[in-house]
Amino acid sequence: MSPAEAAEKVAALRAELTRHEHAYYVLDDPTVPDAEYDRLFEALRRLEAAYPELQTEDSPTQRVGGAPRPELAAVRHEVPMLSIYTETDKSEQGARAFDNRVRKGLGLAAEDGPVEYAAELKFDGLAISLRYEKGVLVRAATRGDGETGEDVTHNVRTIRQVPLRLNGVAPAVLEVRGEIYMRRDDFESLNLAQREAGEKSFVNPRNTAAGAVRQLDPAIAARRPLSFFAYGLGDRGDWIVPPRHSEVLDALEAFGFPVCSHRRVALGAEALIAFHAEIEALRDTLPYDIDGVVYKVNSLALQDQLGFVSREPRWAVAHKYPAQEEITRLTGIDVQVGRTGALTPVARLEPVFVGGVTVTNATLHNQGEIDRKDVRIGDWVIVRRAGDVIPEIVGPVLARREQDLPRFNLLESYPTCPKCGSHVVRGEDEAVARCTGGLFCPAQRKQALLHFAGRRALDIEGLGDKVVDQLVDGAIVKTPADLYKLGVLALANLERMGDKSANKLLAAIEASRETTLARFIYALGIRNVGETTAKDLARHFGELDRLIEADREALMQVADVGPVVADCIRQFFAEPHNVEVVEQLRAAGVHWPEGPPLALPSGPFAGRTVVLTGTLPSLAREQAKALIEAAGGKVSGSVSKKTDFVVAGAEAGSKLEKAQQLGLTILDEAGLLALLDVAAVSTAQQTQSGMDE
Numbered sequence: 001m002s003p004a005e006a007a008e009k010v011a012a013l014r015a016e017l018t019r020h021e022h023a024y025y026v027l028d029d030p031t032v033p034d035a036e037y038d039r040l041f042e043a044l045r046r047l048e049a050a051y052p053e054l055q056t057e058d059s060p061t062q063r064v065g066g067a068p069r070p071e072l073a074a075v076r077h078e079v080p081m082l083s084i085y086t087e088t089d090k091s092e093q094g095a096r097a098f099d100n101r102v103r104k105g106l107g108l109a110a111e112d113g114p115v116e117y118a119a120e121l122k123f124d125g126l127a128i129s130l131r132y133e134k135g136v137l138v139r140a141a142t143r144g145d146g147e148t149g150e151d152v153t154h155n156v157r158t159i160r161q162v163p164l165r166l167n168g169v170a171p172a173v174l175e176v177r178g179e180i181y182m183r184r185d186d187f188e189s190l191n192l193a194q195r196e197a198g199e200k201s202f203v204n205p206r207n208t209a210a211g212a213v214r215q216l217d218p219a220i221a222a223r224r225p226l227s228f229f230a231y232g233l234g235d236r237g238d239w240i241v242p243p244r245h246s247e248v249l250d251a252l253e254a255f256g257f258p259v260c261s262h263r264r265v266a267l268g269a270e271a272l273i274a275f276h277a278e279i280e281a282l283r284d285t286l287p288y289d290i291d292g293v294v295y296k297v298n299s300l301a302l303q304d305q306l307g308f309v310s311r312e313p314r315w316a317v318a319h320k321y322p323a324q325e326e327i328t329r330l331t332g333i334d335v336q337v338g339r340t341g342a343l344t345p346v347a348r349l350e351p352v353f354v355g356g357v358t359v360t361n362a363t364l365h366n367q368g369e370i371d372r373k374d375v376r377i378g379d380w381v382i383v384r385r386a387g388d389v390i391p392e393i394v395g396p397v398l399a400r401r402e403q404d405l406p407r408f409n410l411l412e413s414y415p416t417c418p419k420c421g422s423h424v425v426r427g428e429d430e431a432v433a434r435c436t437g438g439l440f441c442p443a444q445r446k447q448a449l450l451h452f453a454g455r456r457a458l459d460i461e462g463l464g465d466k467v468v469d470q471l472v473d474g475a476i477v478k479t480p481a482d483l484y485k486l487g488v489l490a491l492a493n494l495e496r497m498g499d500k501s502a503n504k505l506l507a508a509i510e511a512s513r514e515t516t517l518a519r520f521i522y523a524l525g526i527r528n529v530g531e532t533t534a535k536d537l538a539r540h541f542g543e544l545d546r547l548i549e550a551d552r553e554a555l556m557q558v559a560d561v562g563p564v565v566a567d568c569i570r571q572f573f574a575e576p577h578n579v580e581v582v583e584q585l586r587a588a589g590v591h592w593p594e595g596p597p598l599a600l601p602s603g604p605f606a607g608r609t610v611v612l613t614g615t616l617p618s619l620a621r622e623q624a625k626a627l628i629e630a631a632g633g634k635v636s637g638s639v640s641k642k643t644d645f646v647v648a649g650a651e652a653g654s655k656l657e658k659a660q661q662l663g664l665t666i667l668d669e670a671g672l673l674a675l676l677d678v679a680a681v682s683t684a685q686q687t688q689s690g691m692d693e
């Protein structure tokens with residue numbers, strides 16, 4: 001490729017990528033699949049690496065963030081960044097008072113007709129000024145004190161919603177002002193990731209967005225999901241500005257900026273009041289935080305006529321809503337038990353009006369979160385409720401902590417489950433504490449029953465969500481053992497259950513009495529004991545009582561059982577409630593063939609691990625699995641160095657590739673059957689089908 005060709009190609013790639021980014025991030029209407037975008041992006045990156053002289057600031061590749069800065073440079077705003085007067089009267093009067101001031105300022109009489117306003121949202125983020133020269137983003141600056149801000153270009157470039165180059169015919173100079181913010185869902189996922197990584201969670205979307213923009217390291221900023229809305233202008237050079245603010249916003253939209261669609265031209269105070277009320281009703285459903293609405297005189301000429309008082313224009317006002325963060329007292333900490341037995345600490349609060357509702361409790365997530373936030377019973381705390389999200393404790397107001405309050409420790413306060421009295425444990429590397437009364441705990445009942453009846457467990461067909469809900473809510477069934485006491489009457493009385501389905505379900509329950517030890521162990525729902533581990537345990541111990549009595553060392557003798565799984569099994573059987581349910585099940589007639597423990601599995605596949613991949617010509621996967629297991633082998637889902645054989649059928653994919661890379665023994669169906677020594681069956685089948693033709 002000649003340098004000229006490269007330059008042409010680079011320009012074409014940039015234009016195309018910019019179009020796709022705008023469609024994806026601003027219009028929310030993707031034009032190409034992500035993979036195609038990535039391919040184009042990679043092509044551009046390579047070309048720029050090969051021809052560094054073609055590198056420019058507005059290239060989409062510049063969004064990834066360069067080297068960290070020692071500090072943020074100061075930027076002077078030629079056109080100052082003003083603030084907005086906040087109407088303290090949150091009622092309708094607030095809008096009328098503003099309209100009156102404007103009318104007075106313009107010298108309008110009662111008969112002069114209504115003033116035209118632009119009504120929009122007051123976003124709760126951080127103000128930014130974006131400078132474009134010849135259509136290219138050259139600088140982004142924070143507001144600072146309004147006169148001097150900080151240069152944050154390196155971080156703002158990473159925000160996909162901010163155009164690096166303007167669409168259409170660009171003015172020589174244009175400063176666009178707007179708000180950088182973080183969506184609530186992005187904030188929630190970011191915090192979830194923080195908590196899972198055991199790191200401190202962020203306080204609220206606004207602070208998180210502000211922190212990200214003022215980062216010295218653009219790589220960190222790039223990892224924070226930020227968004228942007230344009231709402232005004234700074235320096236406009238010689239651009240011929242449209243005469244009305246609403247038209248300025250339309251023009252910004254055409255340049256490629258995201259402009260919030262919740263905006264309208266409103267005639268007079270009553271129309272402003274209507275807008276205020278409509279947006280208030282919408283507030284919880286918006287994907288981002290707002291703290292009010294903003295009214296602006298729509299005509300730019302009238303704006304000039306009205307001018308400023310100190311740093312605030314007379315032509316604009318912020319009309320606020322009730323706050324989404326308030327201070328109240330933490331009076332206690334309770335716990336809730338979830339479907340999986342996880343104990344979640346819940347803060348009890350002195351009732352406080354926040355985000356439009358009275359809040360009396362808030363989640364504290366887990367012990368780690370309580371420790372990191374250092375919240376203690378008796379503290380004054382900041383409570384946040386925004387949108388439909390569950391109220392949260394942001395943190396304590398340390399200045400108001402009157403005395404040395406004791407730290408809260410969940411395991412000390414709740415050594416046993418408040419729902420069932422079983423022991424509560426917390427694994428070494430685990431964030432959450434759990435109730436060990438799996439089968440017995442009312443909070444876990446539904447989950448335990450559904451698992452117990454599952455296809456790979458006791459396989460009770462017809463015992464689904466709806467039936468379990470009714471059986472548990474009606475206190476008809478408490479533990480799996482109660483299932484075996486059910487009569488046709490109790491079942492036929494359930495909603496949407498006729499005599500016929502009741503009898504069918506009863507028959508399925510009846511049939512489930514005869515099972516295997518492996519299925520039974522799996523059905524107990526012991527944490528971290530899946531189907532494969534259950535099979536290993538059944539094979540190793542042979543009898544249930546040996547498993548119940550096994551200590552940690554004995555458990556760790558079993559293939560693939562490490563200390564974590566061993567502890568889970570120990571905790572389960574150490575809980576008398578669980579053993580009680582197991583006894584009840586045996587008493588109810590649930591049984592399986594028991595045998596002596598198999599010291600060593602026998603058969604041609606004894607001790608071998610096999611992976612099945614692709615479609616075999618005659619055997620269904622379950623059949624192949626059963627044959628291998630009957631021959632003493634184990635079927636695993638993933639290929640590793642420890643895999644002995646990979647059986648590959650048609651359309652085998654990455655597993656086959658990996659097996660080839662590792663140099664493992666690969667078999668086809670015939671090879672498998674030969675090893676199993678059941679080739680005769682297969683041949684017989686083939687002869688059969690041959691004769692049919």
Ligand code: IVH
Binds near residue numbers: 127
């Ligand atoms: S216009 C002269 N419009 O509110 C008015 N500001 O006190 C200049 N803000 O931090 C700003 N939403 O970032 C304007 N739709 C909106 C706004 C808005 C939020 C913020 C702005 C600044 C503060 C102004």
